[in-house]
Amino acid sequence: MSLAHTQVTFHYERLRAAATGIMEAAGTTFLLLIAVRHFEAGPTAKALIAAGGSVGHVISPLVVNQAAKLGWPVAQAASRVSFLGAAALLLAVFAPGLPLFVLGSVIATTCASAAIPLMIQVYQTNYPPMERGRLFTKAMIVRIGMAALANELGGRLLAVHMEYFRGLLLFFAAAFAFGAWCQSQVPSEPLTVTAGTHPLRAMRYAREDRLFRLTLISWMCMGMGNLMMFPLRVEYLANERYGLKLDVTMVALFVGVIPNMARLICSPVWGWLFDRMNFFALRAVLNIGFALGILSFFVSDSYAGLALGAVIFGVSNAGGDVAWSLWVTKFAPPERVADYMSVHTFFTGIRGVAAPLIAFHLVGTMGMTNLAWVCIALIAVSVVMLGTEVPLGRKAKPATPTTEEVSE
Numbered sequence: 001m002s003l004a005h006t007q008v009t010f011h012y013e014r015l016r017a018a019a020t021g022i023m024e025a026a027g028t029t030f031l032l033l034i035a036v037r038h039f040e041a042g043p044t045a046k047a048l049i050a051a052g053g054s055v056g057h058v059i060s061p062l063v064v065n066q067a068a069k070l071g072w073p074v075a076q077a078a079s080r081v082s083f084l085g086a087a088a089l090l091l092a093v094f095a096p097g098l099p100l101f102v103l104g105s106v107i108a109t110t111c112a113s114a115a116i117p118l119m120i121q122v123y124q125t126n127y128p129p130m131e132r133g134r135l136f137t138k139a140m141i142v143r144i145g146m147a148a149l150a151n152e153l154g155g156r157l158l159a160v161h162m163e164y165f166r167g168l169l170l171f172f173a174a175a176f177a178f179g180a181w182c183q184s185q186v187p188s189e190p191l192t193v194t195a196g197t198h199p200l201r202a203m204r205y206a207r208e209d210r211l212f213r214l215t216l217i218s219w220m221c222m223g224m225g226n227l228m229m230f231p232l233r234v235e236y237l238a239n240e241r242y243g244l245k246l247d248v249t250m251v252a253l254f255v256g257v258i259p260n261m262a263r264l265i266c267s268p269v270w271g272w273l274f275d276r277m278n279f280f281a282l283r284a285v286l287n288i289g290f291a292l293g294i295l296s297f298f299v300s301d302s303y304a305g306l307a308l309g310a311v312i313f314g315v316s317n318a319g320g321d322v323a324w325s326l327w328v329t330k331f332a333p334p335e336r337v338a339d340y341m342s343v344h345t346f347f348t349g350i351r352g353v354a355a356p357l358i359a360f361h362l363v364g365t366m367g368m369t370n371l372a373w374v375c376i377a378l379i380a381v382s383v384v385m386l387g388t389e390v391p392l393g394r395k396a397k398p399a400t401p402t403t404e405e406v407s408e
Helices: 003-037 043-071 074-093 097-114 118-124 129-160 162-184 201-208 210-229 231-240 248-276 278-299 302-328 334-366 368-396 403-407
Strands: none
Touching: 003 043, 003 118, 003 129, 003 162, 003 231, 003 248, 043 074, 043 097, 043 118, 043 201, 043 334, 074 118, 074 162, 097 162, 118 129, 118 162, 118 201, 118 302, 118 334, 118 368, 129 162, 129 248, 129 302, 201 210, 201 334, 210 231, 210 278, 210 334, 210 368, 231 248, 231 278, 231 368, 248 278, 248 302, 278 302, 334 368, 368 403
16 A cells, blocks of 8 residues: 555545446436336336345455456456446436336446445555545545435436436436546556455355354344335335325435435544444444434324434434445455455345345335334344444454454
8 A cells, every 4th residue: 555546546536436426316216216207117126126236236246256366456347347337327228118227227236336345445455544434434425415416406307307317317327437437547456366266255254254244144134124114215205105205306305315415414423433433333323323214214204204214314324334335444354355345245235135125015015114113123133233242343453364363
């Protein structure tokens, strides 16, 4: 790591953050909103679109393994995956019907998340340990601001006429391609393969590293609860079945604008806390915040309750951005950060694929409020599990091969 590499990485990551914020608005709000309002998609199509990013998480170990096998510098590998995603989004732009729209959307969001472990390896290598959270959140602020702006302007555009969605998608594709170019400019080295050449070689660390394994289990409980309700926010606000049926501007306000403004304000605080606070205590606080956000948003049918839920979710998500993205850099050996992250993203993907499919089919029989309470209970289980791990979170990142050796 050199100061020059840190500066160059930070420069292009801030530029890329603008494009990533625009793509975040596409993935969390507009692809699903277009499916509901324009294509009148059924539950399976909506679940597939919502799960696209999670498919990318599932295949991320394969992406990391292939990048290592080909000897590509990690940022270059991430860039190539992102360019593929931008091309796939063009398919959604010109899709004459729902099947091709879903296919293009899923491939695009899959590519957007599949390369995440590669970029985390870049942060591990190019950012100083005690500055990693701060630098990450500075770029995240740009991302969040652009996500909020894209939600606001995109909502206004579609409120004028829903048929303008193709132009909006074309803009999203251009932003994706610009982000891919920014990744190609970041200095990086090829991955060092330390655990064989099997595509799922990194999974061994979940078996060998007790602390890593326990954290993954608690994250699975929390993630299932949160990800089941995450895509249902659009469904709850836009589908007349639930009595609200807000217009696209109001959907974008509660799903995108308000949460992202809260994220924007709180991100620097969470970045500072990540660099200094016990990680497991930090994660427990965030999980409680997600549970309170679900409670306020889905148990209320008033604008005040929806706004409060959106704010709480945004505040929690600001910390979740940092914790989810960088936590392995605190515990994994430096040369294995991409491997550890790929395992983490793999299990994120498993629950991310399963959660929307379960949610969109269960909500029809359980109702929105009952399903929200089930998800809050899952998050509560994760908080209890994290409480047992708090003493281990005081340990610094190990110099030895596994986090378990240091925690003992």
